[in-house]
């Protein structure tokens with residue numbers, strides 16, 4: 001252990017010397033405050049068994065937020081919420097149970113009955129003990145998208161009030177590269193969007209048709225994700241009575257009951273599709289157990305020297321999955337990479353700003369958010385209840401998971417083409433002899449799947465970036481072994497600090513994250529969304545306020 005650490009830190013300090021001798025605008029005092037020893041220590045502590053997998057509402061929650069507060073104090077950051085380091089996030093935990101574990105669809109020509117979990121999942125986020133949907137008419141709405149900028153409206157000319165809509169996942173661009181943003185998924189492709197839109201249309205329920213390729217995950221993920229209690233924000237009012245998923249097989253049975261070909265899904269992928277009432281009725285009853293409680297976002301700031309009212313917000317979610325099903329005798333989901341690594345990066349970046357020769361002119365905010373794993377809830381709450389005015393918030397820089405395999409030449413921006421922060425990423429990367437690339441699988445909609453997205457939804461450009469895949473160390477056995485050692489740890493109890501992990505790449509990524517924010521803190525302009533982004537209009541609106 002000791003030997004390895006010494007070796008890594010030697011390598012690390014060699015690199016450091018190279019950086020500080022070049023004159024490309026890097027703040028070497030700031031960068032040398034970011035150290036592998038302290039970083040590793042933060043990660044190790046936060047992901048130790050003592051924190052019990054950092055699940056909101058548990059003892060692990062209290063321990064974690066107190067630990068983060070203590071670090072913020074030790075780093076001489078001031079409280080971010082008036083005189084407090086906390087922002088209380090009221091949440092509700094709901095467990096929905098269908099009273100009859102079957103769902104029956106009644107058509108003119110007969111009935112189709114399907115089984116809970118095998119064929120469908122269902123729930124309700126309404127704060128009601130009993131949910132009753134009685135003889136609700138089914139309407140097939142294709143993708144269930146209303147997107148004026150892409151000339152698309154699946155709800156045109158149809159009233160779905162009180163009805164249950166059946167919708168496909170993803171967006172038309174996945175099937176026709178002339179539509180939407182080709183194979184880069186837009187927010188309209190996310191299942192969360194489909195639920196929101198159906199609620200806006202006044203629907204009583206939504207059933208999404210699962211498709212492994214279009215969803216980018218199998219039915220098992222839907223099934224396990226919809227088993228057990230779900231967390232939600234208390235004040236969420238954009239909700240239908242019931243939300244659920246059905247398998248492709250079930251959808252085909254429903255179409256056949258309606259007397260239409262399952263080719264209808266092909267038609268719905270093309271321009272000009274019109275929603276179709278299926279002349280089928282569905283009823284269901286759910287028992288909803290819910291309890292309200294609160295967790296906390298932890299927030300601190302470092303005041304800007306000349307424009308303190310303008311803020312740059314670094315985020316990292318502190319929560320993970322808690323204690324769950326044991327794998328190889330281990331039931332604690334430590335979440336070292338996901339996301340003790342991100343929270344620890346907040347501390348290192350704070351140190352760098354404190355040590356910088358050129359102090360930030362804008363205020364730097366450090367925000368560790370709760371309940372990301374439960375649906376990006378802590379950041380959603382912040383975006384809806386912002387402590388700093390949205391039109392003075394320059395950018396969000398989000399850190400969620402790092403790569404402990406090794407340093408890479410490239411960095412990968414998730415949702416490339418969305419925001420002008422990318423221009424800063426590109427320039428900063430070049431200072432470190434690195435290059436910016438897009439993500440490897442844009443059709444999975446990664447841009448909509450971490451906390452920066454809640455900032456995006458209120459018009460603030462957010463950056464979500466990870467290390468790339470072009471390892472500087474080429475083809476060595478050690479590298480291959482580290483790659484193997486990392487595999488299969490995502491959301492598993494084995495996401496815990498391993499002595500074979502290589503933190504050098506993480507440190508390089510953190511320096512880059514620092515430099516992007518540091519550069520932005522010295523600017524006078526506000527980055528916006530790019531011309532082609534579906535959030536450009538929202539961005540314009542925010543900037544004109």
Ligand SMILES: [Zn+2]
Pocket residue numbers: 317338339372400401
């Ligand atoms: Zn995460």
